[in-house]
Amino acid sequence: QTNVTIYGVADAAIGAGHSDDNDFRGVVGGVLSGNRIGFRGTEDLGNGLKAVFTLEQGFSIDNGTERINGLAFSRQAFVGLQGSFGTVSLGRQYAPGYFANYDAALSGLISPQSTLTSGAGLSITPNSAARWDNSIAYTGTFGGLTARAIYSAQTETEVALGENQNNDDRWGASLDYANGPFKAGVTYHFVKETGANNDARKELYVGAEYNFGVLTVAGSWQNARDFTNAAGILAGESDRDLRVWQLGVIVPVTAAGKVHVAYGKLQDRDLNDADAKNWAIAYTHALSKRTTAYAAYNKTQNDDNVAIGALNGTLVPAAGENAGMAVVGMRHTF
């Protein structure tokens, strides 16, 4: 037992939403952080070397389902070696884009960046699209600098015919810098897309955050070029270019309470009437270091050819319609 630490998140809220066609009333899970339970451990091997492992399952607290059907550990499953050089690990792992979190809306469901990137199918996103199978990953922190890299053979491409064996291979890298009140980072993903032409999508992200004391400002800009297989919510030609940017502030209003405001925009550079805007406001109140109560509102405005949902897809409207969701809940970490 001493070898394993159990940890996780239990986050649930009451939600009410509205779009032109649909209403939502029910329980929403994972508004601030995705629901998860994990098992991890570290063994000291001597000479500054450690063996590390993490097995982490995502689940829906509203109905108990596995976050991805058939997966025992949908969020992370890896084993690796850690030393002064950093950590090298093998398994199902986060791509660097998962950590691209210069976001006043906490990269949660309420975040415009999370909502817009997840809706458009980008992989630089704090969502499942940034969890890559069959991957080798590296993370190293040196002073204020953190470097990340990953190479993934991804699913179902391991066994294939002749020269196409790397059909959907992908890699990513990021560099993040933190110094006192200032943080900034850049992330790049290169994702081969399956299909006839076997093109590769290229994603770039830059973000920064500055804590002025009275408030914290955070923002990011990212694009995806040659995007053939969109997530399905955007119609249109292949090899499209998408852009997502967002800007927000965190304002501490009491010792335990903060107000978060963020605005983001998704732009399709190739298709007309295919932009979407999303904004969010939230109040978070720390009941303890591990438990936070919150209230939040998230709204999406879609152009005619887009159907991005509110609150990271919790309520998806018809194309061209708007959607808004309000939630009140709590996140408990353990």
Add this chain to the structure above:
Amino acid sequence: QTNVTIYGVADAAIGAGHSDDNDFRGVVGGVLSGNRIGFRGTEDLGNGLKAVFTLEQGFSIDNGTERINGLAFSRQAFVGLQGSFGTVSLGRQYAPGYFANYDAALSGLISPQSTLTSGAGLSITPNSAARWDNSIAYTGTFGGLTARAIYSAQTETEVALGENQNNDDRWGASLDYANGPFKAGVTYHFVKETGANNDARKELYVGAEYNFGVLTVAGSWQNARDFTNAAGILAGESDRDLRVWQLGVIVPVTAAGKVHVAYGKLQDRDLNDADAKNWAIAYTHALSKRTTAYAAYNKTQNDDNVAIGALNGTLVPAAGENAGMAVVGMRHTF
């Protein structure tokens, strides 16, 4: 690790059963208590307030399957706040009917009440029909009085058209009283049923138990009115009225051993030849506080239009036939 407690039940038996058409020989899981493994924790937030969470998976010990396919936590998944006022929680949770346990047969698979209500599809039952998704629940205990309430948006009704959004919403409430040798309680469930007419089923349960020392007597009566979507084992018209009652005794025969006898009846008030009788006898022997050995027999007699199985559906006969099951096993709680 200190934040999480692991707990559960491992209960398995050898079973042999017979109906006119089918025989059963194999391993039966969860005769006294459903097999489960859970993770729960409590954090003191100060001012008498606590954060609580529970994640509980059910499984079949005979073959290792998830109790409900695709669910990581099929029994319970919730997070909530606890205080002197009680507990308020959000997630997949027990409806009050899960706790309607005035039952000499321990509300296990061997119980006539469990077998008949589960077979008929009632939701006031110690079975999965009393686990509700997307729910907010309340539990409070004040002296000998325990109050429970739940409201559930249930599955797949969260997003729907216009005014029908609450299609299958449901709520329930219960009040239980315990004072020395005497216990009694009343439970009510209101379950909107999906379908054309969108009717609502109403279920009522009353039960009581008295411990005379030399024996304990327990019994319950319950009905379900306007039952449109029956569990499929009862043919017939919609809006039916069902009744289930049962009566039993527990007789301590040694310091560690008890004999349990119970008899129950399911009555369909609208359909002829659609009643079923179930009776059970069991001997339980406590090997420790946590481990119990047992032997039991459960038998169902079905009218021509009913096909209730023995031992809570472990062996289901053809309509109108009888079925009986004997088991010998042990339950270990951890």
Add this chain to the structure above:
Amino acid sequence: QTNVTIYGVADAAIGAGHSDDNDFRGVVGGVLSGNRIGFRGTEDLGNGLKAVFTLEQGFSIDNGTERINGLAFSRQAFVGLQGSFGTVSLGRQYAPGYFANYDAALSGLISPQSTLTSGAGLSITPNSAARWDNSIAYTGTFGGLTARAIYSAQTETEVALGENQNNDDRWGASLDYANGPFKAGVTYHFVKETGANNDARKELYVGAEYNFGVLTVAGSWQNARDFTNAAGILAGESDRDLRVWQLGVIVPVTAAGKVHVAYGKLQDRDLNDADAKNWAIAYTHALSKRTTAYAAYNKTQNDDNVAIGALNGTLVPAAGENAGMAVVGMRHTF
């Protein structure tokens, strides 16, 4: 928490393989030991008696999937009683054939015996075919002697028509002896096969190992008679006789490093051109008692009518073609 111990294996490698038609590049899980996480406990009941339980899930570390879809505990799920007589348990359990491990290649994916038996569908194998549902099992160790027995009603045969209810019942038994540098054992499985004629397959295994100090020699011979339902990779008539034998050595080369070499052969005694050969070489290096780094190569040569994969099916070639796989990785046990 004191009642439950969490344990497991996290084993991942980078793999590269080649057959005439297919290439493989990616992450391979469980090369030395299958990936798993388990929960087990023991309760002292007094009088030398203990209650024991084990719940063990297998998973794929390369993509996080459940080892067998829909199973919460695909490897083991049982509860039982332990005493000086041994252990009697009920649930989903290992058949004796799972422990038939006189194998210089550690019974891992790299093992010729594991690769050939798994590919041919034998049940005396360190793979899932030796995990039996609905079973009662016995294990007892008396000095250097270990006896195992199991009876399984297996899946979906519990409820069946009349006299055929035991359609796919199966049983097994083994006796293993260990004395200083010498170990030897014999295992027998009797597996009723579903289908028209309802035949029974009989499997026999004998194995031995001797540690000469400078090297350890291990080998085994096994057969399967009246094998109607082959695993699908071998075409041909029913009631076939198969044989698998293997021989290998372990050579300690440093305090922490060992070289493992093994060669095995599968022979179909009824079908022409249906033999397969498999050989393996591995270097294992103990980084600690719990963590081992390794490099290994496994190769299969198939006759025209066989398509056994390399590395226990990680890379399956077309019938009659060869396949080879190299891996470099680490196993961490917790």
